[in-house]
Amino acid sequence: MRKIEIQCLRYHPVTDAAPRWQTYEVPFTDNMSVLQGLQHVKDHLDGSLTFRWSCRMAICGSCGVMVNGEPRLSCETFLRDLFPGPVRVEALNHFPIVRDLVIEQSDFLRKLESVKPYLIREEVPSGKTFLQTPRQMEDYYQYSKCINCLLCYAACPQYGLNDKFTGPAALALLHRYNADSRDAGKAERMELVNAEDGVWGCTLVGYCSEVCPKEVDPARAINQNKINSTKDYFLRFFKK
Amino acid sequence: MKTYTRPMGAWWTRNPYYLWYMLREASCVFITVYALILLVGLFRLSQGKAPYERWLEGLASPLSLLFHALALVLVLYHSWTWFKVMPKTLPFVRIGAWRVPDRAIVVTGVCAAVACTVLIVVLAATT
Numbered sequence: 001m002r003k004i005e006i007q008c009l010r011y012h013p014v015t016d017a018a019p020r021w022q023t024y025e026v027p028f029t030d031n032m033s034v035l036q037g038l039q040h041v042k043d044h045l046d047g048s049l050t051f052r053w054s055c056r057m058a059i060c061g062s063c064g065v066m067v068n069g070e071p072r073l074s075c076e077t078f079l080r081d082l083f084p085g086p087v088r089v090e091a092l093n094h095f096p097i098v099r100d101l102v103i104e105q106s107d108f109l110r111k112l113e114s115v116k117p118y119l120i121r122e123e124v125p126s127g128k129t130f131l132q133t134p135r136q137m138e139d140y141y142q143y144s145k146c147i148n149c150l151l152c153y154a155a156c157p158q159y160g161l162n163d164k165f166t167g168p169a170a171l172a173l174l175h176r177y178n179a180d181s182r183d184a185g186k187a188e189r190m191e192l193v194n195a196e197d198g199v200w201g202c203t204l205v206g207y208c209s210e211v212c213p214k215e216v217d218p219a220r221a222i223n224q225n226k227i228n229s230t231k232d233y234f235l236r237f238f239k240k
Numbered sequence: 241m242k243t244y245t246r247p248m249g250a251w252w253t254r255n256p257y258y259l260w261y262m263l264r265e266a267s268c269v270f271i272t273v274y275a276l277i278l279l280v281g282l283f284r285l286s287q288g289k290a291p292y293e294r295w296l297e298g299l300a301s302p303l304s305l306l307f308h309a310l311a312l313v314l315v316l317y318h319s320w321t322w323f324k325v326m327p328k329t330l331p332f333v334r335i336g337a338w339r340v341p342d343r344a345i346v347v348t349g350v351c352a353a354v355a356c357t358v359l360i361v362v363l364a365a366t367t
Contacts, residue, residue, distance in 0.1 A: 013242040069255055096243035104243050138339070139332065157258060160248050204325055205261045220328040227329070 001027040004079050006037050008049060009090035011097045019097060022046075023086070028079040034087065035063050035074040038101075051101035058213055061149030065101050066090045071151035071211045094153055094160035108150060111166050115174035115192060120185025136181040143176035143221055145214040152208035152218050158201055165201035166192060168208040168218035175221035178228075190232050199225045264321045267314035274311045323349040 006026050011019040024041045032040075035053055042049050054060040056075045063074045068088050079087065095103035152168035153159050159167045166174075174193065178186045192198050202222045209219040252258040277299075284295040298304060326349050327333075327342035334340065 011244050013244070016244075019244060019246070093246070094248075096245045098241065098243055104241070135334075135337065157248075157251050160251060203265075204328070205258070206325055206328070207255070207257045207261075209328070210257065217328070219325070223325075223329045224331055227331070 001029065002083065003027050004037070004083055005086035006034075006041065007086050007088045008038075008041070008100065009088075009097075010049070010100050011091075012048075013099055019090075021088075026079075030078075030080045032079050033075050034065070034067055034072070034077045034079060034082070034089065037079050037087070038074065038089065049101075050099045059147060061147035064092050064149045064151050064154065066093055066154065071154035073149060073151070073213050076213065092150055092154035094156065094163075095150070103150070105150060107163060108148070108153060108167070108170065111170040112148070112173065115166070115170050115177075116185055116189060117173045117177060119177065119180065119183050120188065121182070122184050130182045132181055139181070140176045140179040143172050143179065143216055146173055146176070146216045146218075147214055149213065151211045151213065152216075155205075155207040155211045157205060157207075158203060162197070162201065164197045166195075166198055168202075168222065169216075171199060171202075171225065172216050172218035172221040175225055178225075190229070193225050194229045194232060199223070199229055202226075260321075263314075264318060267318040270307075270311045270314045271318060274308070274315070319353060320350070323353070 003025050006024045007021050008024065009019045010016070010022045024045050026037045026040050026045075028037060028040075033056075035056065038049065038051050039053075042051075051063070051065070051074075053063040053075065055062070058073050058076045061073075064071060065074050066072070066089065067074065067077050068082065071092060074089070089101065091097045091101045091103050095105065095107075098104050146169055148169060150169065152172075156165075156168055159165050171193075174189050177183050178189055178193075194200075199222045202219070204219060204223060206219045209217045212218065252262045281292070281295050281299075284291040299308075323346050327345045330345070332339055333345060
């Protein structure tokens with residue numbers, strides 16, 4: 001069986017003042033992902049290695065890590081593609097490390113909540129379903145595929161430099177609901193869009209869309225809303 | 241809860257994607273300087289023939305040629321980067337029920353820029 005070197009950035013909040021690299025030699029087969037490599041370390045080499053994972057099939061968004069400097073879902077990144085290695089694995093960039101590969105994500109969860117990621121309706125038609133054409137659905141569908149894996153935040157240097165920036169995933173989800181024909185909450189969300197830390201905090205680096213494992217294209221959602229924000233600003237002069 | 245936040249020093253050197261981004265941003269400086277040189281030329285023209293010709297002589301200096309060659313390359317790169325991201329700045333473009341693919345928007349933008357450039361060069365050469 002082939003072996004590959006996995007270098008992990010370790011950090012223990014009690015014993016470490018700063019993170020340190022630790023190397024493991026991991027035997028692997030062609031169908032093993034980086035996540036399975038980490039699980040091999042935890043099961044057989046070092047039980048103290050800490051990381052998040054759940055579904056193992058790129059849908060839960062739990063296992064995001066930096067692999068050789070790129071934000072990746074470790075469950076869909078294969079060791080065979082990284083051979084002969086070494087594979088450098090560290091916690092997602094731009095987030096505080098809680099321990100080893102586990103990040104503190106409360107900041108994102110607060111932002112997610114702030115964009116009101118749910119349909120807002122003034123009245124719900126009783127006994128009826130919401131009607132929507134395929135074209136209306138196309139307006140928001142790609143943005144609804146976000147799995148909150150936070151790879152886009154790890155790709156965004158603006159978030160790394162200023163964590164007040166609402167950031168790619170939260171703004172993409174904001175757009176997902178604003179673009180939904182069934183929603184009537186756009187006015188409530190525009191304050192967040194217009195804020196300096198809203199869409200204007202983005203300088204269109206574009207890497208968020210490159211790393212997104214679900215083709216959500218958050219850079220597109222944000223930059224479309226720069227137009228909406230500009231319209232919102234100027235049109236108020238014509239409204240009574 | 242105690243956490244560790246990694247520093248952001250030299251973040252733009254960590255990934256080639258960031259380097260290309262920084263080059264796009266830095267190219268603005270060259271474009272601004274080029275525009276200022278052009279404005280000075282306009283100002284010299286308003287002062288009369290002799291100042292304008294001195295400005296033209298300055299343009300022919302090796303340093304100026306080097307700067308303009310570099311600025312041209314950077315302007316081309318700068319333009320390409322913005323055409324590349326143009327679809328991201330637009331709502332979905334539809335013709336009837338057909339959604340225009342991103343690639344078509346990029347190609348249209350680049351072709352329009354090339355056509356305008358050729359037109360300007362032809363006009364400049366014939367007048």
